[in-house]
Amino acid sequence: MINTLGLLEVSGLVAGVDAVDAMLKTAPVKLLNHQIMTPGMVTLVVEGDLAACRAAVEAGVVAANRRGTVISHHVIGRPDPDTETLVTHLLGSMCALSSNDPASSKLQPQQLLAIVSQAVRGMTAGEVAAQVDCSLEQARLALEKLYLSGRLRKRSSRYRLK
Structure with a gap:
């Protein structure tokens, strides 16, 4: 306590x-x-x-x-x-590792979209990783998954809402 x-x-x-x-x-x-x-x-x-x-x-x-x-x-x-x-x-961590696959990300898509929507110029995977306290690879995988599903757009290394 x-x-x-x-x-x-x-x-x-x-x-x-x-x-x-x-x-x-x-x-x-x-x-x-x-x-x-x-x-x-x-x-x-x-x-x-x-x-x-x-x-x-x-x-x-x-x-x-x-x-x-x-x-x-x-x-x-x-x-x-x-x-x-x-x-x-x-406050500390919104993403966690799966016990069977250390590279998989359990970042909640709605939380990730809310975080990216706050940034006017979009966010890089590194910025997302720092904000949600997870590895760069986890953030990159989660952002790419949303990009491939059509919920985010990507320009260079920055991800933005569509």
């Missing part, structure tokens, strides 16, 4: 790295999760005791403001078990 969650959302990868470095150096917290969204939005989730999470999030806000823009931050003391499950499981 998680004692306290600290959440910080920033604009810019450099600001996110600077913020998480400050958070981890300031207080005894553990980085639970991170999410890189399009276009350059980074969400960081830390856990620890209430005072440590508050100190870490505040240090992260100060550090991120030096390099980018803080979008939002919040500390949740004693999160509900459902909230804990959401943060620890759903």
Whole structure:
């Protein structure tokens, strides 16, 4: 059970790295999760005791403001078990490997289409892999499958909605 969650959302990868470095150096917290969204939005989730999470999030806000823009931050003391499950499981990975074929992708097509639709210029397989926390090969296979089924179009290495 998680004692306290600290959440910080920033604009810019450099600001996110600077913020998480400050958070981890300031207080005894553990980085639970991170999410890189399009276009350059980074969400960081830390856990620890209430005072440590508050100190870490505040240090992260100060550090991120030096390099980018803080979008939002919040500390949740004693999160509900459902909230804990959401943060620890759903944010981290939307694709999983099949036990019998390590190269097959179980990425949900509707989720993938929603992710690609958010990007104005489309997305590369590498960008999708980073966003859904799966291998480049899995992302490429899932995107090609949607392309071949006629649900996506492809120009160079970018995939877009049809």
